[in-house]
Amino acid sequence: MRIENYLPDFAVEAVYDLTVESLRKHGIEAVFVDLDNTLIAWNNPDGTPEMKQWLHDLRDAGIRVVVVSNNTQKRVQRAVEKFQIDYVYWAFKPFTLGINRALKQFGVDKSQVVMVGDQLMTDIRAAHRAGIRSILVKPLVSHDSLKTMPNRLRERRVLKKIREKYGPINYTKGI
Numbered sequence: 001m002r003i004e005n006y007l008p009d010f011a012v013e014a015v016y017d018l019t020v021e022s023l024r025k026h027g028i029e030a031v032f033v034d035l036d037n038t039l040i041a042w043n044n045p046d047g048t049p050e051m052k053q054w055l056h057d058l059r060d061a062g063i064r065v066v067v068v069s070n071n072t073q074k075r076v077q078r079a080v081e082k083f084q085i086d087y088v089y090w091a092f093k094p095f096t097l098g099i100n101r102a103l104k105q106f107g108v109d110k111s112q113v114v115m116v117g118d119q120l121m122t123d124i125r126a127a128h129r130a131g132i133r134s135i136l137v138k139p140l141v142s143h144d145s146l147k148t149m150p151n152r153l154r155e156r157r158v159l160k161k162i163r164e165k166y167g168p169i170n171y172t173k174g175i
């Protein structure tokens with residue numbers, strides 16, 4: 001395993017830490033964001049004021065936000081429709097299907113987009129495969145669904161190897 005395939009370009013506490021200014025500084029005009037535990041916590045489907053403000057700020061600045069989720073259409077649509085966010089479902093992360101679909105559908109240039117997610121094994125790996133930049137965030141809720149358990153166990157091993165070679169992942173307040 002090449003652990004470099006799982007290394008994010010940046011790590012931040014939460015997706016809301018990505019300000020318009022900091023994104024622009026890195027030439028980012030579109031944000032592909034994972035849904036579960038990155039944008040929205042499973043136990044708070046209505047979202048937080050912080051999340052709504054973040055969406056508002058990015059939209060206001062003309063930075064596109066697209067949810068790229070492995071979940072079903074029904075689940076994703078239900079989660080995002082009240083916020084009117086664009087989305088692709090059945091993204092098949094760690095593969096590139098969803099990211100490529102989003103790039104094409106929304107006419108986004110690979111060099112101007114970043115994939116943000118809470119899982120190395122899916123979100124960050126998929127970004128590497130697709131040849132786009134990636135940002136790791138801390139899961140909004142530390143308690144994951146049972147479905148992500150196998151990934152989290154594998155992730156723990158990858159994190160250990162990353163730590164040994166590059167030092168611990170340092171979550172910052174911005175990029």
Ligand SMILES: [Mg+2]
Nearest residue numbers: 034036037118
């Ligand atoms: Mg997630």
